[in-house]
Amino acid sequence: MSSSSSTTAANHGGGTPITAIHSDIVRSHILNRLDGSTLASTSCASAQLLSLCNDDHLWREICNSTWPSTTDPRLWDVISGFPSGYRSFYSDSFPAVRHQNSAKRTKTKKRSLPGTSTELISAVDIYCDDKLIYSKVMVTETHSGWFTYSPFRLDLLDPKETVSTPLAFDGENGNCVEIASNRLRVSWVLIDPAKNRALNVASLKAVDARRHWLNEEVQIRFAIVAAGGDGELVQCAVMVTCGGRECEEMHVRDVHMQVEDMEGKIVCGMESLGILREAMEGQRCRSSRRMDEHKYEMFVKMKIESMERKQRREMSLDIAFIATGVSIFLAILIHFLNRS
Numbered sequence: 001m002s003s004s005s006s007t008t009a010a011n012h013g014g015g016t017p018i019t020a021i022h023s024d025i026v027r028s029h030i031l032n033r034l035d036g037s038t039l040a041s042t043s044c045a046s047a048q049l050l051s052l053c054n055d056d057h058l059w060r061e062i063c064n065s066t067w068p069s070t071t072d073p074r075l076w077d078v079i080s081g082f083p084s085g086y087r088s089f090y091s092d093s094f095p096a097v098r099h100q101n102s103a104k105r106t107k108t109k110k111r112s113l114p115g116t117s118t119e120l121i122s123a124v125d126i127y128c129d130d131k132l133i134y135s136k137v138m139v140t141e142t143h144s145g146w147f148t149y150s151p152f153r154l155d156l157l158d159p160k161e162t163v164s165t166p167l168a169f170d171g172e173n174g175n176c177v178e179i180a181s182n183r184l185r186v187s188w189v190l191i192d193p194a195k196n197r198a199l200n201v202a203s204l205k206a207v208d209a210r211r212h213w214l215n216e217e218v219q220i221r222f223a224i225v226a227a228g229g230d231g232e233l234v235q236c237a238v239m240v241t242c243g244g245r246e247c248e249e250m251h252v253r254d255v256h257m258q259v260e261d262m263e264g265k266i267v268c269g270m271e272s273l274g275i276l277r278e279a280m281e282g283q284r285c286r287s288s289r290r291m292d293e294h295k296y297e298m299f300v301k302m303k304i305e306s307m308e309r310k311q312r313r314e315m316s317l318d319i320a321f322i323a324t325g326v327s328i329f330l331a332i333l334i335h336f337l338n339r340s
Contacts, residue, residue: 027052036062036090059086066094067187069123072137075191078121082196092198093189095284096291097226118143120273121191124156126163126240126252129183134163134252142273151265152272156255163252169244180218180242180250181209188222188238188257190276197280200224201236201257203292217243217253225295226279232262232306234275235299262306 031039031052039062043053063070063079063086070079070089082088119139126134140154141147157163167183170176188202202222209220220240228234241254259272267275285291 023048023052027055027058031055031058032061036066036094040091054084054087056080056085056087059090062086063090063093066090067123067125067189068132069125069135069137069189072123074137074139075121075123078191078193081193082198088196089198091284092280093200095286096203097199097224097279097282097284119193120154120276121193122154122156122257123187123189123191124255125187126255127185127187128165128167130185133165142269147269149268149270152259152267152269154257156257157253163255165242165250165252167242167250169242169248169250176250177209177211177218181206181220184220184240184242184252186222186238186240186255190257190280192277192280195277195280197277199276199280201276202238203289203296205289205292207293207296215243217241218250223296223299224292225299226275227282228261228267228275229271233299233302234262234267235260235296236276236279262303263310264303 026049031042034042036059039053039058043050060079069075079086079089082092084091119141122136122138122140124134124136124138125132136156138154138156165184167179170179182205185205186202187200189198189200191198201224203224205222206220207223209218211218218241220242221237222240223235223237225233225235236257236259238255238257240252242250243253244250259267259275261267
């Protein structure tokens with residue numbers, strides 16, 4: 001061993017520093033084994049690793065394994081158009097959106113609503129026990145009058161299409177709901193090809209699950225909370241409906257995505273597009289099941305408070321109208337009594 005090699009090994013505890021390993025070996029035997037978060041952290045270690053970790057091929061493989069729908073050829077050129085290609089797409093789609101406060105939204109609302117986008121692309125993957133059971137890419141036109149003024153709702157499945165699952169449809173209400181909500185998972189990435197931004201509008205796990213009292217189907221909600229208009233919040237919800245016969249396989253019968261306001265109303269296409277664009281351009285934060293549940297619980301609490309305030313206002317108006325009506329009636333009665 002040469003003196004220089006001995007000195008280098010000694011300075012690193014007898015091991016070989018990563019800078020001494022050929023870049024092809026680092027890329028093909030080390031970096032390609034890392035997940036997205038670890039690869040991003042590794043890129044901060046040195047200038048050499050930053051260059052190696054920015055390899056778009058590495059990030060493409062990570063995106064394809066994280067979201068199998070991204071292997072669709074229709075997305076190749078779209079994602080390649082992002083500022084840093086697949087790395088930018090991963091940075092947009094993997095973490096959770098951090099909704100802005102009302103003051104920040106007031107400044108960005110006018111900037112976010114206009115745009116040249118004529119379509120939204122949805123890349124959707126459905127899992128059961130982390131095993132892919134359905135994957136689809138669909139394109140939605142956003143320039144038509146129907147989209148602009150109609151309630152915003154994107155349906156994934158065709159009217160008669162269903163997705164089979166390995167889950168048994170249990171007749172016990174609690175068992176069926178718990179099994180479906182714990183074992184099914186959805187990823188719904190919305191892509192704006194004109195602005196080269198993306199957003200995952202589904203929470204990591206279900207934030208709510210219940211069984212419909214009439215048809216006994218299980219309805220599961222995967223939702224994130226985003227900033228709406230006038231300082232209020234909205235939820236971007238992916239709804240999954242499952243059904244089946246007793247002791248047979250459970251089937252997914254409906255999957256759709258919609259934007260709901262604090263009153264539970266589905267927001268129209270034009271307003272939803274502005275909300276989604278602003279969320280795409282906004283900050284991101286590390287996502288977790290507990291955080292998703294906390295945000296959703298906060299949204300539900302604020303929704304209940306908003307409804308109670310509305311009911312109190314309506315009650316106050318009713319009382320005012322009744323009092324005004326009684327006053328008018330008494331005034332007319334007194335007028336006729338005085339004349340008589």
